[in-house]
Amino acid sequence: MKLDSTQRTWLFISIAIFVACLAIYVPYALTAPKGPTGGSALGLAFGIVGFAFMLFAAALGARKRVPTWRLGRAQAWMRGHLWLGFLALPLILFHGGFHFGGTLTRVLMWLLIITVVSGVFGAALQNYLPKIMTNDVPLETIYDEIGHVRRLLREEADRAMESLCGPLGFKYTSDVAGQRAGGFTAMRALTATTVALRTSAAVSAGASVATAVAAAPEIILLNEEQSAPLRRFYLAELRPYLEQPKRSSRLSEAGRAKSSFAAVRTLAPASAHATITDLEEICEEARQLSLQERMHRWLHGWLLVHIPLSLALILLGAVHAVMALRY
Amino acid sequence: MNYFKRPTPLKRAKLWLSLALPLVALIWIAAHFAMHDSRVYSSGRLSNPHAVFETQCAACHVEKAGAYSAKAENSACLACHDGPIHHAEQTRMPNCAECHVEHRGKINLSAASNQSCAQCHSELRTNGGAAHFSANISSLENGHPEFRAAATNHDPGTIKLNHKLHMQPIRSAPGGPSVQLECFDCHRPPGVTKPWIYADGKYLGITASYTDKDQFLTASSSSLKARNPATGRELMAPVKFATACAGCHLLTFDKRFDDGVPHDKPEVVHTFLMKKFGAYIATHSNELHEMQDPSRDLSGKLLQPRMRTLSAPQWVAEKVAVAEELLSHKTCAQCHQMTKQNLPDTSIARWSPANVAAGTVTSIANLAAGGNSAGMIGAVAPANITLRWLPHSRFDHDAHTGFTCVSCHAKALTSTESSELLIPGIATCRTCHAPGPNHAESRCFECHTYHDWSQRKEVKPAFRLPALHTGGE
Structure with a gap:
């Protein structure tokens, strides 16, 4: 969720709630003979309100399960989750008088702190990373399809290599008119070797398939000696990178990848340059997919902490509430 | 087209963690419940003295229908501790747990x-x-x-002492070396056993006829007795002549003797003098025949030497009278308020013409006959030494030994009159004792006692060690 001026109302409401609670808490803490405790009337009130905020924040998960129910706008739920969930922390601190108490309450306090901090971290990431992704990953695809797209890119590169160097023994799982992510067909008419060449970059950049086809140069098969440097580079570096991108590979960094391709281009005859350029573009797309993957992990990885801990928090919080009220 | 329904590793991990973590939490709580271990619900660790009850909730919390009451009962506290009331006139009697808050960890x-x-x-x-x-x-x-004593700014004591003079280099005795006194040379808590620098051994072991009770003001009766026994280092002991003054202030009375009179009541001093001079004249009878020393004429004129002969009692009485005059007017009066000056005609010792003509002295004769057993020294006012300036609170000098005395008693450097009160006011305390992390404790208990431990009742022991270990009788 983007933290922009549309959040102003929630921000002001949250500040108002916090200031009101603070105004109640400070004189209470200063005058309570036993100090602020969770068992006092005000302490209980803070606890109940704080727990209610936690429940509301947790209800977002349930709300997402039933998106068609008319339970208010999803945006409002998300904002409520963000701001009321954040407010739960100071209210629960007021509830316990900034004491972490016994075993259960200490566990609860740490669960709450980690949940809130992870939530704030996640909100910050979601506010920041999409901008970076828009800039750095213009070839962004659907995350769940990244593996599939990466396989297509590798097969596309294999075909390009075989069109240039002759059969290299590669196997293909997709047909020539391979289906691309999102269900669209990204291909172009082939040159003399009738090998499908990669057009995803051009298509992604807005070019029509016809334009991409028109721009495709003629490809001439290289002999063994001519193709040797290119084959070595492809088999030793590019193909492993396309299969399993590793950050240790020099192709994972744009500048070093450019140098590598320039070196290969120097060793290869001019007739292979168009294919090498195409391979470079495939590599670039694979690199962007890796970056997208990493950013996606950051964008959603914090949920591995946030959601399970928040569920445990709600469960143990309910136990604490029952036991505290009962005793 | 249904790729979005396929679980990714991230989604799978999220799902499993979302199931596993609450489950672990549930198992954890259930295990404690199954083991009847209520510690997990405790609102905090117990203080050190109560740590043995960490697993014994029932020791303080009453169990009703399988659940413990949230509040500890007074009876649970009183089973081990007596809690005497604060004041008989107090309108409200708080529960123990209202002031002594448990489950806050290792606190006092x-x-x-x-x-x-x-x-x-x-x-x-x-x-x-x-x-x-x-x-x-x-x-x-x-x-x-403000402390009541500081507010009145008056010391009821009668001992005359110029603090300013004693805080500067001063001669230890006529013709003696200059010394710089330290506060500790005169003022010490009774618990300190270090030898006194300015004590005189002749006075240390002697039991005087007056008692401390005669000289000290009684502390306020409304002060509450503290629970813990005193260490003897909290308050300063009253300054005693034998330990603090005798090293410099000699109580000599006659050039014939090196030692001084006892630091005691006038009648004791008188008896001492009578015995001392009596014993002396018994072995020096030639001094009964006296020739007046011309140099003693105050007019400065040379007079004809005059002779006289006294009986031994007359001689003793005269010398005692002269010594008592010296003591009363100078030696004693230097420090004490002499409330009654009953000296008779001391000109008997000045060779008045009437006495010379008579060859004897009427008043001396009277004295010699035992007309005044108390002697001629005036009555000495009680010292009225205040033992405890802050009767409603506890002050511990020992806890403040890191600070110089004049840090708090700054007026000691400039005070010339003993009537000036030298104890610091509350503002001095507040320079250190204030709320906040950079200050010393300032809460009420630091100086005041709530329970009046003079009303303490003995408590019958309620626990046995095995019961603590096994959780029941």
């Missing part, structure tokens, strides 16, 4: 909050009419009045 349980005291003292009411104390005290910073 007796360190009650200011708010606990302020519940009554911020608007003090009593059952016995008007309160004797300030009625609106919330804390040391808020509403606490």
Whole structure:
């Protein structure tokens, strides 16, 4: 969720709630003979309100399960989750008088702190990373399809290599008119070797398939000696990178990848340059997919902490509430 | 087209963690429940003295229908501790747990909050009419009045002492070396056993006829007795002549003797002098025949030498009278208020013409006949030494030994009159004792006692060690 001026109302409401609670808490803490405790009337009130905020924040998960129910706008739920969930922390601190108490309450306090901090971290990431992704990953695809797209890119590169160097023994799982992510067909008419060449970059950049086809140069098969440097580079570096991108590979960094391709281009005859350029573009797309993957992990990885801990928090919080009220 | 329904590793991990973590939490709580271990619900660790009850909730919390009450009962506390009341006139009797808050970890349980005291003292009411104390005290910073002694700024003591003079280099005796006295040379708590520098051995072991009770003011009866026994280092002991003064202030009375009179009541001194001069003249009878020393004429004229002969009692009486005149007018009066000057005609010792003509002295004859057993030294006013300046609170000098005396008793450097009060006011205390992390403790309990331990009752032991270990009788 983007933290922009549309959040102003929630921000002001949250500040108002916090200031009101603070105004109640400070004189209470200063005058309570036993100090602020969770068992006092005000302490209980803070606890109940704080727990209610936690429940509301947790209800977002349930709300997402039933998106068609008319339970208010999803945006409002998300904002409520963000701001009321954040407010739960100071209210629960007021509830316990900034004491972490016994075993259960200490566990609860740490669960709450980690949940809130992870939530704030996640909100910050979601506010920041999409901008970076828009800039750095213009070839962004659907995350769940990244593996599939990466396989297509590798097969596309294999075909390009075989069109240039002759059969290299590669196997293909997709047909020539391979289906691309999102269900669209990204291909172009082939040159003399009738090998499908990669057009995803051009298509992604807005070019029509016809334009991409028109721009495709003629490809001439290289002999063994001519193709040797290119084959070595492809088999030793590019193909492993396309299969399993590793950050240790020099192709994972744009500048070093450019140098590598320039070196290969120097060793290869001019007739292979168009294919090498195409391979470079495939590599670039694979690199962007890796970056997208990493950013996606950051964008959603914090949920591995946030959601399970928040569920445990709600469960143990309910136990604490029952036991505290009962005793 | 249904790729979005396929679980990714991230989604799978999220799902499993979302199931596993609450499950672990549930198992954890259920395990404690199954083992009847209520510690997990405790609102905090117990203080050190109560740590043995960490697993024994029932020791303090009453169990009703399988659940423990949230509040500890007074009876549970009183089973081990007596809690004498604060004042008979107090209108409200707080529960033990209102002031002594448990489950706050390893804290000092007796360190009650200011708010606990302020519940009554911020608007003090009593059952016995008007309160004797300030009625609106919330804390040391808020509403606490100036110490009563400091407010009156008067020392009722009668011993004359110029502190300023004694704080500067001073001669230890006529013709003696200059010394720089330290506060510790005169003022010490009774618990200190270090030898006194300016003591005189002749006076140390002697039992005087007067008692401390005659000289000290009694402490206020409304002060509450502290629970813990005194260490003997809290308050300064009253300054004694034998330990602090005798090294310099000699009580000599006649050039014939090197030693001084006892530091005692006038009648004791008189008896001492009579015996001393009597014993002397018995072995020096030639001194009964006296020739007046011309140099003693105050007019400066050379007079004809005059002769006289005295009987031994006359001689003794005259010498005693002269010594007592010296003591009464100078030696004793230097430090003590002499409330009654009953000296007779001391010209008997001045060779008055009448005495010479008579060859004897009427008044001396009277004295010699035992007309005045108390002698001629005036009555000495009681010292009225205040033992405890802050009777409603505890002050511990030992806890402040890191600071120089004049840090707090700054007026000692400039005070010339003993009537000037030298104890510091509350502002001095507040320079260190204030709320906040950079200050010393300032809560009420630091100086005041709530329970009046003079009313303490003995408690019958309620626990046996095996019961603590096994959780039941």
